[in-house]
Amino acid sequence: MVIWIILLLMTAAAVMAVLWPLSRHRALAARQADPNTQFYREQIAEIDRDRERGALLPSEAEAAKVEAGRRLLRATGVADPESFAALGEPALRRRRAASTLALSLIPIIALVLYGAYGSPHLMTHPPQQNEAEAQDTGERLDLMGAVAQIEAHLAKNPEDGRGWEVVAPVYIRMGRIDEAVRAYESAVRYLGPSPERLSNVGETMVLANDGLVSADAQKVFEQAVALDKTSPKARFYLAIAAEQDGQVEKAKRAYGEILASSPEGAPWVGVVRQRLAGLGGEQPAAEQPGDQPRMGAEDIARMVTGLAERLETQGGSADEWARLVRSYAVLGQRDKARAAAERARQALAQDEAGLKIIDATAREMKLTDAGP
Structure with a gap:
């Protein structure tokens, strides 16, 4: 706010510096300092002194003063005092109009030009915030650029299963869940089914379905377990499916079996214990960091x-x-x-x-x- 007050004062000072020469008082002072005006005034004063000494008769003195006055008016370029006043008022009005326009238009034009070509936004955010926003924007642009390159590659090579497997988690990060499902399905199609790929397909289907395990997702998880009975992610979501279907005891047994077969310090143990505790099973322990199932x-x-x-x-x-x-x-x-x-x-x-x-x-x- 202080910077705008300073700029306003500087603008007013600049405008007044331009308008000051238009001042009427200065013009009148210039007239009073004219050498011709001073000469004829001294002449009239001399006539008055001659009349007082008796060197001139009153009628002669008056005639001399009238002649001196006419010379004075001719020297100043004004026929008489009334016309002098008549010329001064329009000029004064013009100067006032010019002053008003200058005081209003100059700041407005300056603000418009500053808003169009300046950088008024630079003072609205701290430098650290601007830097963080620029970094986030750069990361998003980099991510979008990388995705665009991968998509262009896959458009030419749709059977590149590895490319689909790479872009799928990026789609999840960008919130493009339906596209992530299709990408994981393409990876399974071209690279072949595996417990991990099938679990990823099912998990993404759960994300796309507002966190609920649909019948189609359940089939995918069952296929993953058929390939590997120890697949923790597939077994976890099958337990959630049982829980959502109201089969609480089955879900408890499934969670317990996952915990019993999990190695010590496994990253998914914490979330499984939380789910089991929510069903009235054992109390949850401290959650372990790592690559856990996404849906808690x-x-x-x-x-x-x-x-x-x-x-x-x-x-x-x-x-x-x-x-x-x-x-x-x-x-x-x-x-x-x-x-x-x-x-x-x-x-x-x-x-x-x-x-x-x-x-x-x-x-x-x-x-x-x-x-x-």
């Missing part, structure tokens, strides 16, 4: 909240409403599950098939009884 309990809850908000604002299909009801029930929020089922019936009032799906889901999750 908090992630599931956050995605369920996002699904609920989307259905409330935009509506959705019967399957999506059923998924929301089932998710609330699995998370133990049975009151919200009942409220979601009722809201779904209102939204699908004209859809008989959709109402049947909601009623079946409510019965499956045991939401029709009186108690929780």
